[in-house]
Amino acid sequence: MIEDDRMELEQLYHDYKSSLFGLAYRMLGSVTEAEDIIHDVFLNLHQSDLEKINHVKTYLVKMVTNRCINVLNSARHQKEQYIGPWLPEPLMKDLGKAPDFVAEEKEMISYAFLVLLQYLSPVERAVFILREVLSFEYDEISKIIHKTEVNCRKIYSRARKKLPEKQPSVSSQESGNKQLADAFIHCLQTGNFKPFLHLMLEDARITTDGGGKVRAAIKPIEGRYNILALLEGIYRKGELRGELSTVQLNGEIGLLLTKRNKIVLSICFEFDPIHSGIKNIYMVANPEKLKHLSL
Numbered sequence: 001m002i003e004d005d006r007m008e009l010e011q012l013y014h015d016y017k018s019s020l021f022g023l024a025y026r027m028l029g030s031v032t033e034a035e036d037i038i039h040d041v042f043l044n045l046h047q048s049d050l051e052k053i054n055h056v057k058t059y060l061v062k063m064v065t066n067r068c069i070n071v072l073n074s075a076r077h078q079k080e081q082y083i084g085p086w087l088p089e090p091l092m093k094d095l096g097k098a099p100d101f102v103a104e105e106k107e108m109i110s111y112a113f114l115v116l117l118q119y120l121s122p123v124e125r126a127v128f129i130l131r132e133v134l135s136f137e138y139d140e141i142s143k144i145i146h147k148t149e150v151n152c153r154k155i156y157s158r159a160r161k162k163l164p165e166k167q168p169s170v171s172s173q174e175s176g177n178k179q180l181a182d183a184f185i186h187c188l189q190t191g192n193f194k195p196f197l198h199l200m201l202e203d204a205r206i207t208t209d210g211g212g213k214v215r216a217a218i219k220p221i222e223g224r225y226n227i228l229a230l231l232e233g234i235y236r237k238g239e240l241r242g243e244l245s246t247v248q249l250n251g252e253i254g255l256l257l258t259k260r261n262k263i264v265l266s267i268c269f270e271f272d273p274i275h276s277g278i279k280n281i282y283m284v285a286n287p288e289k290l291k292h293l294s295l
Contacts, residue, residue: 029088083212211286
C-alpha cells in the first residue's frame, strides 16, 4: 500500500510539476522561490491522505497559488526597500540542458510580460494567471482564492485593464531578438555601439537590476541616446567584458555574460515587431538572481 502511494506521488509529480512551476514562477518572478514552493507542496502531499482529495490538480494549484500570495504579501516591504529596479529572475531553457523545473514551452511567457505581471497585486496576478494561462473557470478560481465568482470576474477585469491588450508573442519576437543579440555582440567586439543606436526606438528604455550588490543604474534610463551613453560608459569601465553567449531566456533569444566561468549578467530584449525596434532592454546583474543559471 505504501509502495502504491509512493508510485502515485511520483506520477503526480511527473504530471504536474511543470505547470505548477510555471504558475509559481509567474506569480513570484523567482526561479528559486518557485522551486521551493513546489518542493514544499509535494512534501505536504506526501503527508496527506490522497484518497480524501477529490481533485488533485485543483488541490495542488490551490496550494501553490495561496503559498505564492502569502510569499508576495510578506515580501512587500522587502521589495519596497530594494535598491534600484526589481526585475524577475530570468528562466533559461536550452535543448539538452533544461532544468527539472522548467515550464512547458507552450506556457512560456516573454520576459517583458513577466515584468508587467509584477505590477499587479498578488491576488490580481493569481486570478489573471489562473484564467489566462491555466484556463480555469471563474467558479474554480473562486474556490482556489476564497473569493466569490463575481469578485473574481471583477479582479480579472481590473488586472486586464492594467496590462496591454495583447501579450508579447514569443514567436513574433524570436527573429527580432536574434538580430538584436547578434548586433549587441558585434558592438562589444568592435567597441562601437552607434550601429546599435538605430535598432532602438526613440523612447526605448533600459532597466538594470543590481540589487545593491553590484553597480547598476538605480532608475530606468529612457531614450536611445541616453541608453547609448550608458552602454558606452559601462563598456569603457570594462563591465561588459567577458564571454557573451546566446541562449534562450523565457522562450526568447537573450544573452548571458560570463567572467571567469561565472555568469555575471543576463540581457533580455523586448522587440517591437510593429515599429521594428527595441522597446526595452532588461539587464539583471544581481548575483542572487543569476545563481540558478548555468551554461
